[in-house]
Amino acid sequence: MEDGDLRTQQREDRRTRILDAAEELFARHGYDAVTLRAIARLAEVDVALANYHFGPKRDLFDAVLMRRAKILNDMRLRELDETMRAAAPGRPTVDGIIRAYLHPLLNAPHIHEAGWKNYYALVAYVNNSPEWGGKLMTQFFDPLVGRFVEAFRAALPGAGDAELFWSYHCLSGALTLTFAQTGRIDKLSQGLCRSDDLEAAYEHIVAFTAGGYINACGGLAE
Amino acid sequence: MEDGDLRTQQREDRRTRILDAAEELFARHGYDAVTLRAIARLAEVDVALANYHFGPKRDLFDAVLMRRAKILNDMRLRELDETMRAAAPGRPTVDGIIRAYLHPLLNAPHIHEAGWKNYYALVAYVNNSPEWGGKLMTQFFDPLVGRFVEAFRAALPGAGDAELFWSYHCLSGALTLTFAQTGRIDKLSQGLCRSDDLEAAYEHIVAFTAGGYINACGGLAE
DNA sequence: GCAGGTATTCAACGCTTGTTGAAATTTGAC
DNA sequence: GTCAAATTTCAACAAGCGTTGAATACCTGC
Numbered sequence: 432m433e434d435g436d437l438r439t440q441q442r443e444d445r446r447t448r449i450l451d452a453a454e455e456l457f458a459r460h461g462y463d464a465v466t467l468r469a470i471a472r473l474a475e476v477d478v479a480l481a482n483y484h485f486g487p488k489r490d491l492f493d494a495v496l497m498r499r500a501k502i503l504n505d506m507r508l509r510e511l512d513e514t515m516r517a518a519a520p521g522r523p524t525v526d527g528i529i530r531a532y533l534h535p536l537l538n539a540p541h542i543h544e545a546g547w548k549n550y551y552a553l554v555a556y557v558n559n560s561p562e563w564g565g566k567l568m569t570q571f572f573d574p575l576v577g578r579f580v581e582a583f584r585a586a587l588p589g590a591g592d593a594e595l596f597w598s599y600h601c602l603s604g605a606l607t608l609t610f611a612q613t614g615r616i617d618k619l620s621q622g623l624c625r626s627d628d629l630e631a632a633y634e635h636i637v638a639f640t641a642g643g644y645i646n647a648c649g650g651l652a653e
Numbered sequence: 654m655e656d657g658d659l660r661t662q663q664r665e666d667r668r669t670r671i672l673d674a675a676e677e678l679f680a681r682h683g684y685d686a687v688t689l690r691a692i693a694r695l696a697e698v699d700v701a702l703a704n705y706h707f708g709p710k711r712d713l714f715d716a717v718l719m720r721r722a723k724i725l726n727d728m729r730l731r732e733l734d735e736t737m738r739a740a741a742p743g744r745p746t747v748d749g750i751i752r753a754y755l756h757p758l759l760n761a762p763h764i765h766e767a768g769w770k771n772y773y774a775l776v777a778y779v780n781n782s783p784e785w786g787g788k789l790m791t792q793f794f795d796p797l798v799g800r801f802v803e804a805f806r807a808a809l810p811g812a813g814d815a816e817l818f819w820s821y822h823c824l825s826g827a828l829t830l831t832f833a834q835t836g837r838i839d840k841l842s843q844g845l846c847r848s849d850d851l852e853a854a855y856e857h858i859v860a861f862t863a864g865g866y867i868n869a870c871g872g873l874a875e
Numbered sequence: 876g877c878a879g880g881t882a883t884t885c886a887a888c889g890c891t892t893g894t895t896g897a898a899a900t901t902t903g904a905c
Numbered sequence: 906g907t908c909a910a911a912t913t914t915c916a917a918c919a920a921g922c923g924t925t926g927a928a929t930a931c932c933t934g935c
Contacts, residue, residue, distance in 0.1 A: 461784075
């Protein structure tokens with residue numbers, strides 16, 4: 432087999448251009464607002480090619496989500512393991528677990544890549560949609576989230592199950608809205624805070640959600 | 654003038670049926686996925702009637718959002734005034750301000766009305782969309798939010814402006830995701846927590862975000 | 876350099892969309 | 906009872922949709 436180079440390279444290049452274009456448009460306008468023709472135009476590709484590579488529109492949407500979810504989840508798990516190992520045999524800190532969950536979002540290589548920004552906005556869209564949220568988020572993220580909930584339980588021995596799940600839910604809402612970079616906080620603060628200042632957002636979310644977990648899950652117990 | 658009753662009544666009835674149907678479908682599927690024909694079918698009304706009463710599709714969307722935003726904002730302001738008055742001349746508590754912001758969402762008359770549930774999901778959709786979020790949320794909610802940020806500032810004299818805005822942003826994300834009732838937490842917790850248990854959600858969000866504010870805004874200062 | 880398979884383009888399909896202008900219906904005022 | 910105004914229906918428009926099947930280009934292995 433061992434495909435040649437130039438041919439395969441153009442094929443891959445076009446596949447990723449289609450995914451990039453779809454990601455950008457889905458993130459900006461939602462699933463139904465985006466036409467395959469618009470995606471093809473942005474990717475500078477024939478309209479039938481998207482269907483050839485990814486099947487019908489709905490499957491393309493899944494492919495877009497899947498691509499970066501895998502990368503992100505792997506990074507998160509690695510940071511979580513690190514945190515847990517460093518803390519053992521003692522308890523991990525809430526702050527440390529939250530950082531393991533959030534820090535991969537602004538990992539140096541991709542913090543200002545447009546693709547990742549679009550992906551974050553897309554996840555916010557999916558997460559908050561009754562149509563997609565209950566299904567796709569579960570499919571793509573719940574195994575990972577289960578691991579983090581366990582870590583929080585270890586950090587907060589006084590917490591009940593319900594508190595742990597609701598607290599994660601609050602974390603998820605704050606996180607997805609912030610990284611969607613909708614521009615709202617820019618207007619609300621009249622320019623003082625900037626949506627695209629992810630490092631600042633990161634520190635604020637960590638501080639806010641750590642306080643939230645400790646207050647809602649009886650952090651000082653035992 | 655003084656219109657008769659039966660005629661005006663049917664007119665109003667049809668107008669609200671159109672708004673209700675639009676609200677439900679926009680909330681479930683987003684703006685572009687919904688056709689005026691689907692709205693008309695659900696409202697049991699001719700397709701041209703929506704256009705007659707509300708103008709083009711985009712204006713109908715605004716009308717849907719506006720209808721309940723006014724009611725909600727009035728209730729919130731009233732509860733905030735109450736909280737501030739009760740605390741004066743001392744400082745208000747973070748917990749009290751948060752409750753003034755959240756409690757109207759589950760006011761007895763409408764906690765289980767389908768219309769309000771749909772509206773909350775719609776606000777989550779708008780809030781998290783880069784396309785709508787920066788503009789519509791500002792238009793409908795920012796005057797109100799400004800009042801609440803002021804209240805938080807009074808409650809947390811040590812806090813800087815940026816901390817106050819970012820903290821509100823986290824509150825907003827947790828709030829809109831939770832009240833959108835996407836069903837995600839039901840699956841994540843395997844049935845232990847229920848999306849439609851708004852009273853439980855309310856208490857958890859209050860505890861979480863109050864801890865968040867205090868931790869992120871240097872609550873114990875002075 | 877030819878056969879075979881993969882990648883890409885092209886043209887077309889049936890269908891649905893938001894909007895509109897004219898017609899029809901209903902109602903209250905005189 | 907008639908007129909005019911407001912509301913509701915109807916039919917039609919041009920435009921755009923996702924998808925498909927046949928045709929074309931391209932490269933690889935022989």
